[in-house]
Amino acid sequence: MIRPFVTIAVFIALWWAVTAFTAIPPFMLPTPQAVAEALWGQAGYLAANAWVTFCEIMLGLFAGTLLGGLAALGIAASRTLQRWLWPILVLSQAIPVFALAPLLVLWLGFGIGSKVSMAVLVIFFPVTANFLDGLRRTEPGLLDLARTMNASRLNLLLHLRLPAALPAFASGLRIAAAIAPIGAVLGEWVGASSGLGFVMINANARIQTALMFAALVILAAMTIGLYMAVDAALRRLLRWAPGG
Amino acid sequence: MVPPGIELRGLGLRYAGAAVFSGLHLTLTAGEFFVLLGPSGAGKTSLLRIIAGLEPPDEGLVAASDGAPLAGRVSYMAQQDLLLPWASALNNVMLGATLRGQLRDAARAAALLEEVGLTHRAHARPAELSGGERQRVALARTLYEDRPVVLMDEPFSSLDAITRVRMQDLAARLLAGRTVLLITHDPFEACRLGHGFTILSGSPARLAAPTRLPGLPPRAPDEDGILHLQGELLRQLAQGGA
Numbered sequence: 001m002i003r004p005f006v007t008i009a010v011f012i013a014l015w016w017a018v019t020a021f022t023a024i025p026p027f028m029l030p031t032p033q034a035v036a037e038a039l040w041g042q043a044g045y046l047a048a049n050a051w052v053t054f055c056e057i058m059l060g061l062f063a064g065t066l067l068g069g070l071a072a073l074g075i076a077a078s079r080t081l082q083r084w085l086w087p088i089l090v091l092s093q094a095i096p097v098f099a100l101a102p103l104l105v106l107w108l109g110f111g112i113g114s115k116v117s118m119a120v121l122v123i124f125f126p127v128t129a130n131f132l133d134g135l136r137r138t139e140p141g142l143l144d145l146a147r148t149m150n151a152s153r154l155n156l157l158l159h160l161r162l163p164a165a166l167p168a169f170a171s172g173l174r175i176a177a178a179i180a181p182i183g184a185v186l187g188e189w190v191g192a193s194s195g196l197g198f199v200m201i202n203a204n205a206r207i208q209t210a211l212m213f214a215a216l217v218i219l220a221a222m223t224i225g226l227y228m229a230v231d232a233a234l235r236r237l238l239r240w241a242p243g244g
Numbered sequence: 245m246v247p248p249g250i251e252l253r254g255l256g257l258r259y260a261g262a263a264v265f266s267g268l269h270l271t272l273t274a275g276e277f278f279v280l281l282g283p284s285g286a287g288k289t290s291l292l293r294i295i296a297g298l299e300p301p302d303e304g305l306v307a308a309s310d311g312a313p314l315a316g317r318v319s320y321m322a323q324q325d326l327l328l329p330w331a332s333a334l335n336n337v338m339l340g341a342t343l344r345g346q347l348r349d350a351a352r353a354a355a356l357l358e359e360v361g362l363t364h365r366a367h368a369r370p371a372e373l374s375g376g377e378r379q380r381v382a383l384a385r386t387l388y389e390d391r392p393v394v395l396m397d398e399p400f401s402s403l404d405a406i407t408r409v410r411m412q413d414l415a416a417r418l419l420a421g422r423t424v425l426l427i428t429h430d431p432f433e434a435c436r437l438g439h440g441f442t443i444l445s446g447s448p449a450r451l452a453a454p455t456r457l458p459g460l461p462p463r464a465p466d467e468d469g470i471l472h473l474q475g476e477l478l479r480q481l482a483q484g485g486a
Contacts, residue, residue, distance in 0.1 A: 144296075149344065149389065152345055
């Protein structure tokens, strides 16, 4: 439990050493103290914007997980959906999400909608792909057993393939929790009037590098916290899964 | 529930162009415990899967002695216990009802768990159970299906010797009156449980003429003649495998 703190302490010490013993100007790399001061001095401003980003991430995570889960279930349940939808999903990954951000802002505006959509776009595929992988890898022995029991297709999916795929779904959800902030912040960079991404772009333009770093620290802490919370919840829920 | 006998008529199976077995004929008497032995790779599991309706044969057919189709009258117990890791022992026993969308009969499932001596473990998940306990849950799940024909593919092979003897007694008692086909590697198991046995061996594999075992199963492990029978069977297996 102590290791992460040691890692962070060493990292901050190295950072401080670089600022103290090299000639890098503060507008390129502010000192840890300056970032701490920015965090403290602008706490209210940062908290308000962090809350906006947090809401975008949570909404995106919720909607993306729901949509991704439903897509995977649909593809697993229907051959037609598998033939039509899956190739489109794979192809959609060839389009960089970066390139879509300006479009989404144009279509959905400067508000929260475009950011939530970006987060959904970023996490949809990992959630779907992992869950679908799990749904397709049901232990063949179990499928045989179910066949001798005259299982109906729907019950087989709901009572056997779905629960058996939950550990795989959980892997997708962990990835989603880690990358959903990327989508939200990306949306904010392109066009927003609030949020941590907005704070960064704004501070960058005014060469308030310490404030930019402060926003970055909050974003990182938020992402790590979210990942750990999701991971802990999944471990609790899937206690039956080996290694889960 | 009157169990049907089972007839294999000229069953054949090919794999990657080569015949695994062909022209298999066998009659399983209704209500008897019949044992199938043979070296690994002879196609015993494939034969069982064909009888269970899980894969089609390349030639021949499987018929029930009463002329009605076998589908829906066979339950299958595999080498692995195949318990759902997320479900309690009780819910595992009722898996068939869940998968068919039927009302689940918890009282009957509990009674079956009692039969296999696991009342106190009804709410435990498979990970909390020992290997023997898991196989007993699997046996209760098989019994919950209440099918007249039961096919078993080495269900006790991964258990230690003492647990295995207990499972054999339990299976013999609880499956009595059904038409059972059991695959095993273990001549001792065959001699304890079978009304008769046959050996599947060779390439392509053929069935030896079925042998009737004297007396009635389950034979006690220390019963006179068991050791002799076992030795004879071992000799036959060794010759067939050579």
